[in-house]
Amino acid sequence: MAPEADVVVVGAGLAGLTAARRLTQAGASVKVVEARDRVGGRTLNHKLANGNVVEVGGQWVGPTQHRMLALTQEVGVEIYPTYDRGENAFEWNGEMRRYEGAIPKINPAVLLDVLQAQKRLDRMARTVPLDAPWRAPKARQWDNQTVWSWLRRNVASRPAREILTLGCEAVWAAAPGDVSLLHFLFYTHSAGGLDALFDTAGGAQESRFHGGSQLVSLKMAEELDVELDAPVRTIAQDGSGVTVRTERGEFRGRRAIVAIPPMLAGRLVYDPPMPGHRDQLLQRMAQGSVIKCMAVYPEAFWRGDGLSGQATSLEGPVKLTFDNSPPDDSAGVLLGFLEGPQARRLTRLDQAERRRLVIDCFTRFFGPRAAVPEEYVDRSWAEEEYTRGCYGCGVATGGWTEFGDALRAPIGRLGWAGAEYGVVWNGYMDGAVSSGETAAQEALRNL
């Protein structure tokens, strides 16, 4: 069977499309196969009844996300700042507090506990090598424990632990008990620190995409050969190439790049079978748990009340919100996240029941006008057959130190890409893009 393409790329998310784009730019022929009827992976635009576009998947880009910013510019998509004016809201012990800037008005002893812990974690994170987290001086010790264990030993006050738990849920879509401390520290270093992960202005939530983040993928796909509705079942390698078998036929390349979440890559059938060591790594890379929820109003009424739309709550189930209104202010959109334990509980409810619980939170945070949205939209990524959880993955305790070296290494003619493979901004669009570029370079070197 003769190769139809130099490289077959499995998965038309940001990583796969970027890999395909870079390969094409370098003169290689590429076939992209995608399980879904659309491109974009975990970026997904949704058209509201009022005609505005919002994203039910990833939606932000921030400073230092150089590869994603460069790609965005290259394909001609514009960005604009996330709405970030006015006071933030903080719910604690059943009471709403308003504050300006990054630091809520709470008991100074609690605040000090939080800030000191954050400083220590940032300092620890900087000792974790991004290309080889298992080589950190204390890698073993950190990989043998969860973030929960560290918080319990190192943060004295319970409210401080609750605030840091909220931060963990918001970034990892997982509870502190789910996440290896080493993975937490790697991921933090990969983003440049906890503030970079948490912040709106100056951080990962700084900017949004005109036309929705999926537009970047849609634009790339226009110039590529993408086979949609083609779930891959088997990838076979032989002496001259790779055969990718999908539900819409076989595709043959000299090499392949598998650009889907590692856990899903572990679910494909490989011939010859995946080496045991890498297979066991993939068994330890569970995707996070998140439901993204939006309520649409005629206007962003909270702005008139001097509120930014950014609320945090220790009560939940929505523990974090943003103002997600369209850039022309033609409507008001509140965005709330259900993350970690809250997502796991609420993904089992029907949408009407979930809507009731989410709108109840919005109403507590922003007043009675939040109770009557024009429209409600949500997306639970655990239910998505071709993602099975967001944002990225949480490597289990022991995973990085026992198996980490198998993550990025090619297996014969197969390379790997996706946000989970990113060295910088792992788990983010930027990590997806850079992983696609790295996989493309590696494929080119071996064509």
Add this chain to the structure above:
Amino acid sequence: MAPEADVVVVGAGLAGLTAARRLTQAGASVKVVEARDRVGGRTLNHKLANGNVVEVGGQWVGPTQHRMLALTQEVGVEIYPTYDRGENAFEWNGEMRRYEGAIPKINPAVLLDVLQAQKRLDRMARTVPLDAPWRAPKARQWDNQTVWSWLRRNVASRPAREILTLGCEAVWAAAPGDVSLLHFLFYTHSAGGLDALFDTAGGAQESRFHGGSQLVSLKMAEELDVELDAPVRTIAQDGSGVTVRTERGEFRGRRAIVAIPPMLAGRLVYDPPMPGHRDQLLQRMAQGSVIKCMAVYPEAFWRGDGLSGQATSLEGPVKLTFDNSPPDDSAGVLLGFLEGPQARRLTRLDQAERRRLVIDCFTRFFGPRAAVPEEYVDRSWAEEEYTRGCYGCGVATGGWTEFGDALRAPIGRLGWAGAEYGVVWNGYMDGAVSSGETAAQEALRNL
């Protein structure tokens, strides 16, 4: 499409075959489909050059394993005691010590530390409900931390922690840092305590099977309709039944029982797709890491030296051995385990290199005659495409409390079986058998 059978069973290991046997005995028609060219799953006989049969998979049965013992008797397989006479050996700080009974001659302070920790863990384990570990009074706290974290906080001396680490590796085929404390306690309670897990006489290693453990499965299969070489790829449910699509055609039943390790069950394609909550559970159930190694000698020479063949070592890579000679004493067989970190390191070597390291351990433990075996056999279960790790699975931290209720619940017309679903002796043959019996009863109730 008309049902060909009342129930299609996926997987011809002990759980699947037992389910099929019980269904057949109750008058239901059953089709069993199996990916491999053989039955038995994680039990696998191997014929040595000298004609003796040894097992490269699970091989022991012990007291209180009532369902496995009953099945063994029912199919007419005989058991006999594991060789357990003479002195045991213990390697510590490069030195071999010999001792009688269960307790090595080491520093009494270290020993006290070990015994006290074991007593506390046993007491904690008894508070974990076997059918619902997430309902233990301290379930959250225990599931949020690893066994490593608990040992570090509760066991003062490092050698005591090393001995308990060896115990964890030997039972869970995982390092203490890999395993949720709640999972460890559930599993311990499920077996009836740590001694039941660790012990030869009176414990899980008490007896062996004449003809090899796989014989139980082989005998069951003789009376069943088993389709071999039929890896299942898709399981589709509709209003009247289940269609199981394999590489050797489709099989239709009114119900199906999926009797493979949970992680592998997560790799099948379901139509309709698996609910997100259960899918995310399966992402958190990684299989353990173990390589079973045997060296064959003309006779069991260590017996003449007054040794039992049971050695433990804190040095490794082989940390645990047994006398695995045939019951007629016609040869000597030493059995060594590479478990957890040791298995992960050595599964990446070629067999000749691994053999060298294993035989070097045997020689340290049993003297120079161990250096020249007639034959060497090993099996790394991570490499097995249709198992991907043994013994059972280690639920990740947070797994039981966040997702545990999804483990055993049927999804429509699909039930689940396998050692990982067992309530009693989870992870053992006995747990596999009882899980198969439970799944059969549940299917019968719903036919």
